[in-house]
Amino acid sequence: MSVNFYSTALKLLEDRSKFAVATVVRSPGGSRVRIGAKMLIFPDGSIKYTVGGGAFEARVVEVAREILEKGKSRVVTCELDPGAAPGSIDIAAVSTEKTADIFIEVFEPPPTLLVLGAGHIALPVVKMGKDLGFRVVVVDSRPKFATQERFPLADQVVLSEPEEALKAMELTPSTYAVILTHDYRLDQAALRLLLPSPVPYIGLLGSRRKAKVIFDNLRQEGVQEELLSRVYAPIGLDIGAQTPEEIAVSILAEVLSVKYGRSAYPLSRT
Structure with a gap:
């Protein structure tokens, strides 16, 4: 050959x-x-x-x-x-x-784990995402956080507002979006672009109260319930996670359950 x-x-x-x-x-x-x-x-x-x-x-x-x-x-x-x-x-x-x-x-190319927000929870999410075979992209508008030195395992680190970064990205059925930003307004702006996209997973970090505020704002903008129902909020599985590493496990377990179309129930209960 x-x-x-x-x-x-x-x-x-x-x-x-x-x-x-x-x-x-x-x-x-x-x-x-x-x-x-x-x-x-x-x-x-x-x-x-x-x-x-x-x-x-x-x-x-x-x-x-x-x-x-x-x-x-x-x-x-x-x-x-x-x-x-x-x-x-x-x-x-x-x-x-x-x-x-x-x-x-x-x-076929590996699936992309899109991490919006480069705070402390993003660190183990990126590491575990790479261990699981994802191409990992990190986005944050803060120069101190959005660095390759902070995320040496990431395939790409983008210094940008999430909204602007999303406009320049190709969002596909192989993209899994994890929203971990430090400001609900950034979350809201990101959701505007993610909700109508073909991405199969959109997870939003934060309390139910925070999610309700964001969803109410988006409803006022005319976003339909069908789209809002696509968001996994609060993000992750209920495993009692406390530390950033435990939260990362709960997030990525949920991502995998969506990726493989599984229930995320304990095997002993299925």
């Missing part, structure tokens, strides 16, 4: 692109489909490199797009016969001399 393939794949990883690598792991002798051949497939169906071309390759691209959508790598078995019906793929097929096995490996 050409060095160019690996340099291209590395660049895609650095750019945080989502793609799949299709690798031929079994092919009958005499076939044009060569063991070890690799191809890059993107969610829109575009490709780079080849695993043999023709109808066979078109079938590989089709199933790779389905696997990309589900996000789980797997081995598939595809018919080599160019006369097979277009798009016919038998994933459960038994390997034969008329088929080839292809490993479809999914690569």
Whole structure:
């Protein structure tokens, strides 16, 4: 395999692109489909490199797009016969001399943990977030707090008002927002932008009373209840957390429960 393939794949990883690598792991002798051949497939169906071309390759691209959508790598078995019906793929097929096995490996950027506010609770949240595999971005408008020295593990530290930083960011279904600012007005401004976004988790630090004040203000601005109900406030699971580290555990446990679509109930009660 050409060095160019690996340099291209590395660049895609650095750019945080989502793609799949299709690798031929079994092919009958005499076939044009060569063991070890690799191809890059993107969610829109575009490709780079080849695993043999023709109808066979078109079938590989089709199933790779389905696997990309589900996000789980797997081995598939595809018919080599160019006369097979277009798009016919038998994933459960038994390997034969008329088929080839292809490993479809999914690569996608890590989810982003967006930490708005760089106070004392943010410190363990950032550390634990990195331990859990998140790309962590910290935002704070205070020069003393928003520094790489204070958050050496963070992937990015932004010195800015949260509202301005959010306007410049791409908010995606893989972004999890944790609001830990020192001023409810900053929280409120951040929520205006986060609520209509596709982010699956918006957590707000503070008491129920604080959340009520913010929500009432947003209601007066015309924000609908459906959007306000998206906010996890107070943030975190009820585990009796007291210290910053314990609070970080409760926050990230809640984030993970949303990420994986779980109830956060004790396993012994499920």
